[in-house]
Amino acid sequence: MNPNHDLPNHFELLGTDGAARTGRLTTPHGVVRTPAFMPVGTAGAMKGMHWREVRDAGADIVLGNTYHLMLRPSAERIAALGGLQKFTGWNGPMLTDSGGFQVMSLSDLRKVTENAVTFRSHIDGAKVELSPERSIEVQRLLGSDIAMQMDECVRLPAERADIERAMQLSLRWAERSKRAFESAPDGYMLFGIVQGGDIPQLRHESAQGLVAIGFHGYAIGGLAVGEPQAVMLAMIDETAPLLPKQRPRYLMGVGTPDDILEAVKRGIDMFDCVMPTRNGRHGVAFTRFGQVNLRNARHADDPRPLDEESSWPSARNCARAYLHHLVKAGETLGAMLLSEINIAYYQFLMQGIRDAIAQGRFDEFYQRTRADWARGDI
Numbered sequence: 349m350n351p352n353h354d355l356p357n358h359f360e361l362l363g364t365d366g367a368a369r370t371g372r373l374t375t376p377h378g379v380v381r382t383p384a385f386m387p388v389g390t391a392g393a394m395k396g397m398h399w400r401e402v403r404d405a406g407a408d409i410v411l412g413n414t415y416h417l418m419l420r421p422s423a424e425r426i427a428a429l430g431g432l433q434k435f436t437g438w439n440g441p442m443l444t445d446s447g448g449f450q451v452m453s454l455s456d457l458r459k460v461t462e463n464a465v466t467f468r469s470h471i472d473g474a475k476v477e478l479s480p481e482r483s484i485e486v487q488r489l490l491g492s493d494i495a496m497q498m499d500e501c502v503r504l505p506a507e508r509a510d511i512e513r514a515m516q517l518s519l520r521w522a523e524r525s526k527r528a529f530e531s532a533p534d535g536y537m538l539f540g541i542v543q544g545g546d547i548p549q550l551r552h553e554s555a556q557g558l559v560a561i562g563f564h565g566y567a568i569g570g571l572a573v574g575e576p577q578a579v580m581l582a583m584i585d586e587t588a589p590l591l592p593k594q595r596p597r598y599l600m601g602v603g604t605p606d607d608i609l610e611a612v613k614r615g616i617d618m619f620d621c622v623m624p625t626r627n628g629r630h631g632v633a634f635t636r637f638g639q640v641n642l643r644n645a646r647h648a649d650d651p652r653p654l655d656e657e658s659s660w661p662s663a664r665n666c667a668r669a670y671l672h673h674l675v676k677a678g679e680t681l682g683a684m685l686l687s688e689i690n691i692a693y694y695q696f697l698m699q700g701i702r703d704a705i706a707q708g709r710f711d712e713f714y715q716r717t718r719a720d721w722a723r724g725d726i
């Protein structure tokens with residue numbers, strides 16, 4: 349069966365270097381350059397940052413969480429106010445996840461049945477039911493450019509029987525998500541999510557099942573859930589080759605700069621992770637030479653900036669001693685500066701990756717980047 353059947357393809361492959369790819373994904377709110385890193389704006393805000401800074405740092409697309417937004421302020425209210433872009437002021441492409449993953453990690457009294465996930469809101473304890481149909485309805489109300497199917501993600505390690513059950517349920521939910529999505533206007537996309545845990549055969553079954561249903565793009569889920577990096581990379585090796593080359597591949601919840609470089613090398617086009625902003629709020633900076641924990645007393649008298657060659661002003665101008673002080677004093681500005689410095693570093697890394705692939709020198713970029721990280725911060 350032609351894997352590109354049925355749905356229009358808004359992804360244009362511009363170049364490859366080995367299994368690495370660079371391309372452009374056209375959405376109703378703008379173009380996304382790939383490989384792309386999507387900063388996570390969980391509840392309609394990028395924690396500690398203005399949208400202007402997210403854009404200036406180089407992000408083309410941001411992620412919103414269905415679970416949070418449907419509980420507060422509600423999808424219907426955001427729709428009545430013109431949709432996520434109008435509501436938040438971020439007027440570029442947005443991807444929303446389908447909510448299932450957050451339910452499993454944030455709410456209690458949750459139950460998974462054939463029809464839906466039911467849970468109690470972590471905000472007010474209200475009983476909520478999230479079915480594939482309701483998840484798609486919420487994402488359509490939010491107006492996101494890229495919606496995700498409803499799936500069930502199993503944390504690792506897990507029993508084979510549980511991984512197989514969740515993978516097969518996710519395939520049935522993929523069918524239902526696609527049927528519920530069919531009324532979306534042209535240009536809006538729906539991605540399937542490959543499950544199957546750390547079991548190659550189940551990964552193959554899931555990928556082939558999703559391709560047979562047909563989606564605008566394909567996410568690899570069920571990873572970055574506690575498994576070693578080697579297992580994550582092995583599952584990408586098992587899965588990516590089964591996905592249509594002409595469609596985008598999105599590795600959910602990943603990751604560190606090292607994870608991203610390894611996954612790009614294996615054919616992944618899109619990433620999302622809370623790490624840059626979360627680590628920033630905890631005083632940890634990502635730089636060209638690895639991570640720097642500004643809580644460490646060794647920075648107390650250091651007048652140097654984090655990286656005097658950085659493209660980002662606060663990484664080039666703020667003394668480590670000042671950042672250390674802000675972090676130790678618990679000043680909000682500390683979280684703000686480190687969040688923007690980290691988002692800017694991630695986007696700097698993605699731009700370097702895209703340029704290297706386009707120029708056929710990804711291996712050299714890969715080696716030099718890893719050597720710089722290993723050099724560490726001196």
Ligand SMILES: CNc1nc2cc3nc(NC)[nH]c3cc2c(=O)[nH]1
Nearest residue numbers: 445446449501569570571572600601
């Ligand atoms: C929305 N569905 C969905 N989200 C996910 C988010 C993730 N975030 C991580 N690590 C931070 N792994 C993930 C897996 C999934 C997954 O398998 N499915």
